[in-house]
Every structure is written in C-alpha cells, then in structure tokens.
Amino acid sequence: MLLFIALPIVSVVTQSIFAPHPAVLIEVESCTPLVGCTTETTIDQEATAVLRAEKPLGRFVGLDIYFDRGHLAVNEVGALWATTDSLGAFFSELGNLPFYRAMAFTMTFVAVVTPLTIVLGLIIALAINSLHRHLKGLMIFFSLLPMIVTPLIGSLILFWMVDSRGVIGSALVALAGDPDFSLKASTGLMWVALIVYGIWHAAPFAFVVFYAGLQTLPKDQLEAAQIDGATRWQQVKFVVVPHLMPLVTFVALIQLMDNFKVFEPIIGFNAAAHAQSLSSFIFNDLGGETRQLSSASATSVITIIGVAILLSPVLVRTWRDFKGAR
Amino acid sequence: MASRAQKMPKGLRIASSLFVIFWFILAAFPFAWTVWGSFKVELDFFSIADWTNAITGERTKAVYGSAFTDTGYAGAWIQEEFWRNVLNTGLVCFFVVTISLTIGTLGGYALSRSTYNYTFWLLITALIFRAMPPITLVAGYLLPFFEWNVWGILPTTIIVLVAINQPFTLWMLHSFFKNIPSELDESAKVDGCNQFQAFRRVIIPVMWPGVITTGLFSFLLAYNDFAVGAMLLSESNRTMVPAIAAFLGTTQTEGNVMFAVAAVVSATVPLFILVMFFQRQIVGGLTAGAVKG
Numbered sequence: 001m002l003l004f005i006a007l008p009i010v011s012v013v014t015q016s017i018f019a020p021h022p023a024v025l026i027e028v029e030s031c032t033p034l035v036g037c038t039t040e041t042t043i044d045q046e047a048t049a050v051l052r053a054e055k056p057l058g059r060f061v062g063l064d065i066y067f068d069r070g071h072l073a074v075n076e077v078g079a080l081w082a083t084t085d086s087l088g089a090f091f092s093e094l095g096n097l098p099f100y101r102a103m104a105f106t107m108t109f110v111a112v113v114t115p116l117t118i119v120l121g122l123i124i125a126l127a128i129n130s131l132h133r134h135l136k137g138l139m140i141f142f143s144l145l146p147m148i149v150t151p152l153i154g155s156l157i158l159f160w161m162v163d164s165r166g167v168i169g170s171a172l173v174a175l176a177g178d179p180d181f182s183l184k185a186s187t188g189l190m191w192v193a194l195i196v197y198g199i200w201h202a203a204p205f206a207f208v209v210f211y212a213g214l215q216t217l218p219k220d221q222l223e224a225a226q227i228d229g230a231t232r233w234q235q236v237k238f239v240v241v242p243h244l245m246p247l248v249t250f251v252a253l254i255q256l257m258d259n260f261k262v263f264e265p266i267i268g269f270n271a272a273a274h275a276q277s278l279s280s281f282i283f284n285d286l287g288g289e290t291r292q293l294s295s296a297s298a299t300s301v302i303t304i305i306g307v308a309i310l311l312s313p314v315l316v317r318t319w320r321d322f323k324g325a326r
Numbered sequence: 327m328a329s330r331a332q333k334m335p336k337g338l339r340i341a342s343s344l345f346v347i348f349w350f351i352l353a354a355f356p357f358a359w360t361v362w363g364s365f366k367v368e369l370d371f372f373s374i375a376d377w378t379n380a381i382t383g384e385r386t387k388a389v390y391g392s393a394f395t396d397t398g399y400a401g402a403w404i405q406e407e408f409w410r411n412v413l414n415t416g417l418v419c420f421f422v423v424t425i426s427l428t429i430g431t432l433g434g435y436a437l438s439r440s441t442y443n444y445t446f447w448l449l450i451t452a453l454i455f456r457a458m459p460p461i462t463l464v465a466g467y468l469l470p471f472f473e474w475n476v477w478g479i480l481p482t483t484i485i486v487l488v489a490i491n492q493p494f495t496l497w498m499l500h501s502f503f504k505n506i507p508s509e510l511d512e513s514a515k516v517d518g519c520n521q522f523q524a525f526r527r528v529i530i531p532v533m534w535p536g537v538i539t540t541g542l543f544s545f546l547l548a549y550n551d552f553a554v555g556a557m558l559l560s561e562s563n564r565t566m567v568p569a570i571a572a573f574l575g576t577t578q579t580e581g582n583v584m585f586a587v588a589a590v591v592s593a594t595v596p597l598f599i600l601v602m603f604f605q606r607q608i609v610g611g612l613t614a615g616a617v618k619g
Contacts, residue, residue, distance in 0.1 A: 124349050127342045137605075139346065142354045144601050144608065149357075150550040152567050153590050157360045160587065200352065208612050232338065257457035264552055267571060279459040283553065300461075307457045315450060 099302075102276040108191065109277065110259040113198040117255055118248060120199060121206025126236070128207070129214045140211070147204035155268030158197050191275055197265045202258065206251045213247045214240070253314060260310060278303045357594065364398055364591045367584065398588035402573075408589050410562070411569040414480060415549060418565055421484045422548040423541050426495045429488075431537060434499030435525060439508060453497075460490050461553040478560030486554055491547050495540055498611070502536030503529075539611040542604055549597070566593045 128139050146154060161168045217240060225239050241248075263279035276284070282300055402408045464486075506529065514524040549566075556568040564572065570593065573586040601608065 123345065127345045127349070130339070130342055131346060139350065140609065141601060141605055142350055144605065145357060145598075146353050148546065148597050148601050148608070149594055150552075150567055150597070152550075152552045152571060153593055154356075156570070156586070156590055157356045160363075161356060161359065204353070205612060208609050212609065212612075232335075260457065261459040263459060263461060267552070279461045279553070282459075282461045282464075283557075304458055307454065311453065311457055314453070 098276070099281070102278050102281040105191065105275045106260060106262065106277045109195060109198060109262050110256060112195050113202060113259050114252060114255045116195075116199050117202040117206050118251055120203045121251070122210050122241075122244070124203065124207040125210035125214055126240075129211060140208070143204045143207055145204075146200050147202070151201060151264035152268050154201055155197050155265040158193075158200065159269045162193055187275070190269065194262075194265050194269060194275055197269070198259060198262065201265075202255055205254070209247050209251050210244055213244045217243055256310060257307075260307065278306070360587060361591050364584070364587045365395060367395065367397070398584035399592070402585040402588040402592070405585075408566075408569065408585075408592065411564050411566045412592070414559075414563055415565040415567075417480055418484055418487065418555075419545050419548045422487045422491060423544045425484070425488045426491045426544045427537060427541050429492060430495035430499045430540060431533065433496050435503050435529060435533075437496065437500045438503035438506075439511070459553070460551070461557070464554055464557045477558065478563060480559070480563055483554060483558045483563075483565075486558060487548050487551060490554070491544050494547075495544055498540045498543070499536060502540070503533070506532060535607070535610075538604075539607045542600070542607055543611055545600075 124143065128136060128143070131139060149157075162172070221239050221243075222235055225235050230238065261279055262277045263283065266275060266277055266280040267283070282303070510528050510532075511521075511524040514528040515521070519527060551565070552567045552571065555565045556571060559565065559568065561572075566589070570586055570589050573589060
C-alpha cells in the first residue's frame with residue numbers, strides 16, 4: 001500500500017522539481033560561449049576548452065538572461081518608457097521586442113479564442129441537441145474530428161487550404177479581387193488565421209461538454225418557464241445557461257490552459273515570422289544549430305510563472321474546497 | 327425534446343438545421359478535401375489556375391492517365407521511409423500507454439483510498455502540469471540527456487512522455503476510483519482478502535471502463551505529441567508528427583509537398599478509426615471532469 005502511494009508521488013514530485021531545476025542550471029551553462037567570448041575576447045580555444053571542462057555548467061550570471069534584450073528587456077523597456085510620450089506609442093515600440101511580441105500574441109490568442117470557443121460550442125450543442133436521434137451520433141462523430149486530430153496535422157490541413165493556391169485561399173483572392181492577396185504576407189491576417197484555427201480546434205471540446213450538460217437539463221424547469229410565458233430565447237438565457245454555468249467555468253479553465261500552450265499551429269502555418277507564442281519562442285531557441293538552452297530555459301521559467309499566475313485563482317479555490325471537504 | 331410544447335417554430339428549426347450543416351461542413355470538409363487531394367499531383371492539389379482541377383484532377387490525368395495517383399503515398403511510405411516513423415509512433419504509443427496505465431491504476435487506486443493531504447498536492451501538480459506547455463520541460467531535459475548520452479533514442483522519449491502524462495492519468499483514475507464505493511474492497515477484506523487480493527479480485531474486474539478511457543487519452547497524448555518528439559529524437563528515430571514537419575522543412579522540390587499530404591492523411595486514419603470505435607469513451611472522458619465540477 002505504501003509502495004503504491006509512494007512510488008507515483010515520488011515520481012511526480014521528482015518530475016515536478018526536476019524540470020525547473022536543470023532549467024536554472026542550464027541557463028547559466030551556455031553563457032560560456034556568449035558571455036565568456038564577449039567579455040574575454042583574448043581567450044584562445046584551448047583555454048576556453050579548459051575552462052569549459054572545469055566548469056561545465058558555465059559562468060554564473062544570475063538573472064541577467066531574464067533581463068537581456070531577448071526576454072524581459074528591462075533596460076530597453078525603461079528607455080522606451082522614458083522616451084515615448086503616449087501609452088500607445090509605448091506599446092507599439094514594445095511590440096518590437098521579441099519576447100513581448102510573443103507575449104502579446106499568446107495573450108491575444110487566449111483572450112479571443114477562449115470566449116469564442118465557448119459561444120460557438122454552446123450554439124453547436126443547442127443546435128445538435130434539437131436534431132433527430134439518429135443524426136446526433138453522426139454529428140457528434142464528425143464534430144469530434146477537429147479536436148481529436150493531431151494539432152500539427154489539423155493546422156497543416158487548414159494551412160494547405162488557405163494557401164493562396166489552395167481552395168479557400170484562391171476563393172479569398174477572388175473575393176478580394178487582388179491576385180497578390182496572400183494570408184502569408186500579412187501579420188494581421190496570419191493572426192486571424194491562427195485564431196480561426198484555434199476556434200476550429202477547440203470548439204468540439206466545448207460542444208461535447210455542453211452537450212453532456214444539456215442531457216441533464218431538468219425538463220420540468222423548462223416547462224415551468226414556458227408556462228410562465230418565457231420565450232425560447234428567455235428559456236435559453238434564464239434556464240439553460242445558468243444550468244450550464246459550472247460547465248462554462250470548467251471549459252473556460254481548460255481552454256485558458258490549452259490556449260496558453262498554443263504552439264503547433266504556428267509551426268503548421270509556418271507563421272513564425274508573423275506570430276510567435278511563448279511556446280514557439282522556446283522551440284525556436286531550442287531548435288536550429290545553436291541550441292540556446294539558456295535563453296529557452298529563461299523563457300520557460302517565465303512561462304511557468306505565467307501559468308502559475310493564470311492558475312492562482314483556481315488553486316486558491318481548490319484549496320478552499322479541499323479544506324472544506326474534510 | 328419530445329413534448330409538443332417544446333416543438334420549435336419553423337423558422338428556428340430551419341435556422342438551427344442550417345447551422346448544423348454549416349458546422350458539419352466546417353468540421354468535415356477540410357478532411358474530405360485533403361483525403362481527396364492526396365491522390366492528386368501537387369498542381370491539382372494547389373490549383374491556382376482553376377479550382378475545379380482539384381476535384382477533377384486535370385493535371386493528374388495529364389501525367390498519370392487517370393484522375394487518381396498513389397505517387398504521394400508511394401513517395402512518403404517507400405522513398406521517405408515513412409513506415410519507420412509509423413513504427414516508432416506505434417512503439418512510443420504502446421509503451422507510454424502501458425506504463426502510464428500501470429502506474430496510474432496502482433497510484434490512482436491508492437490515492438483514492440487515502441485521506442492524507444498529499445492527495446491535494448498531487449491534484450495541484452496534475453493541474454499545473456496540465457497547464458504547462460510541454461516544451462518548457464523539454465528545455466530542462468535536453469542537457470542531462472546530452473550529458474548521459476541518451477538523447478535521440480526512443481526509451482527516453484517514452485519516459486518523458488510518461489512523466490508528462492502521469493499526473494493527468496493519476497488524476498483521472500483517482501476520480502474514477504473514488505466512484506467505486508470503498509464498501510466493495512471492505513467487504514472483500516471482511517471475506518478474508520488482503521489489500522492486494524482485494525484490489526486484484528474485486529477492483530480490477532470493475533475498473534476497465536475508466537482504464538480504457540484514460541488509456542485513450544494517454545494514447546492521444548503520445549500520438550499527437552510534437553514538441554517532445556521533435557526535440558528529443560534523432561532523425562532516424564522520429565515519430566510521425568515530427569517527421570511530417572520535417573518533410574515540409576527540408577523538401578521543397580515539386581511533388582514532395584504531396585508526400586507530406588499523403589503522410590498527413592495516413593496519420594489521420596488511425597484517429598478516425600479510434601473516434602469511430604471509442605466515441606462513447608472519449609465523450610465520457612471529456613465530460614467526466616466537468617460533471618464533477
């Protein structure tokens with residue numbers, strides 16, 4: 001019994017402390033080529049190799065990486081704050097810093113996709129719920145597809161369609177009346193495409209949850225509302241939606257977490273030039289020839305802190321529930 | 327909505343049906359389009375001249391004499407050896423599911439029968455892990471893996487995926503075991519079973535629905551993973567999804583996009599079958615967390 005409890009917990013706890021911990025170490029590590037080379041340019045290869053062998057973890061730089069231009073860019077932001085007059089100008093300048101650009105996209109994505117997903121999911125659930133019994137199963141099957149399919153694959157499929165040579169892409173070209181019209185060329189349109197993909201991918205989840213909620217909807221409440229003269233819209237607004245409210249919270253929470261992780265569509269849409277999320281920012285650092293582990297780890301830690309902030313209200317509530325339950 | 331009073335007025339019914347059809351097209355059309363297009367040549371799949379070419383396959387006819395061609399599939403599976411990636415994915419999925427279910431059932435059962443505080447901490451860990459992008463963890467794994475010289479092989483990836491998956495599995499099975507009344511194992515113990523026997527003889531026979539649902543989601547996680555596989559696997563050991571991404575990155579010559587299209591379709595087929603057979607479990611699993619609030 002003890003073994004059953006202890007093993008997974010040890011494994012989980014080790015994992016949970018293990019992951020951030022090396023991250024902090026690594027970020028110091030690869031500063032040797034960066035920092036060491038820039039400050040001590042006279043060092044020859046041999047000495048560098050010796051130094052590396054002596055301190056494989058590299059020079060300790062503390063929080064410097066967090067504050068450099070690639071991440072929080074404290075100096076640049078301070079300079080900007082001092083030089084720009086209006087808030088608008090400040091934010092537009094801020095958007096030129098890579099980390100804040102990634103941050104801005106991630107936040108926009110979360111803020112736009114989450115509510116739209118919930119609304120669309122609710123409408124789909126209501127519409128499908130009124131269907132004939134046999135059609136329902138089929139519709140649920142097809143509705144599940146966008147969610148179940150691998151995110152990268154799903155985004156590739158959509159990307160090929162919105163490609164200027166693809167079917168939706170050429171339709172858009174025809175609509176715009178401009179042969180050079182291309183989604184790939186414009187940052188704004190790319191964001192729109194990514195957000196549309198996000199909704200397409202996430203709506204089935206909201207739909208399934210709401211649909212299950214609709215099945216438990218008490219009939220007599222609806223009937224009572226009807227007898228009291230409620231119109232259909234009022235029934236939905238005052239009976240159905242309040243009944244589904246706990247589910248809305250649940251979906252919103254899951255969606256917040258998932259959308260914060262947005263990553264695959266950016267790879268699939270090949271959109272890194274226009275939109276970076278925090279995840280793809282890390283991925284770019286890790287990939288390629290250089291493998292900037294320190295930079296990636298710094299972003300990772302910031303992302304994890306972001307997740308913690310995002311989740312803190314939920315955590316507090318869960319803690320209270322848990323205390324109350326005992 | 328069987329009662330006559332709940333019958334919709336005609337206008338609303340039409341609007342609702344139209345919306346369902348609209349959603350149906352939105353959900354299914356991209357897949358149908360891509361499957362259809364995967365049997366064409368690139369010039370038809372991306373038909374700038376005339377979009378009807380993509381349906382009729384004019385160019386494909388011109389090149390191969392028929393409106394359908396399997397060059398995309400042949401190129402992907404034989405020339406680019408996509409079957410290796412499929413095999414790798416199969417291995418990874420199998421081991422991830424097996425390992426996480428084994429740990430998950432034992433751990434989830436133990437947790438559901440214990441009343442200590444760490445249950446809460448476990449759930450919190452699970453929640454935080456659920457929210458963290460897997461890529462943030464990958465950064466932490468890379469260096470030790472290089473140091474120990476275990477980078478690029480399948481077992482490490484499996485271990486990482488299990489680790490990422492485990493809190494979720496534990497959580498799901500924990501809440502599932504909570505629903506099995508503890509009177510069941512208590513009565514088994516009264517009848518003279520020890521704890522392990524009670525688990526083996528009483529709990530195991532009734533736990534399959536929850537285990538299957540959890541297994542499905544573990545499978546999906548392993549199957550859909552891109553970040554971990556792309557970073558932790560060497561080129562020869564890639565699983566499907568990173569391999570598809572690699573098709574796009576490296577091969578820009580004509581026709582090779584079709585390899586990617588064919589590979590995408592090939593990778594989607596197992597998911598189709600999965601949804602077809604396990605729709606009930608997937609829906610159940612998605613809503614299980616929600617109903618408990």
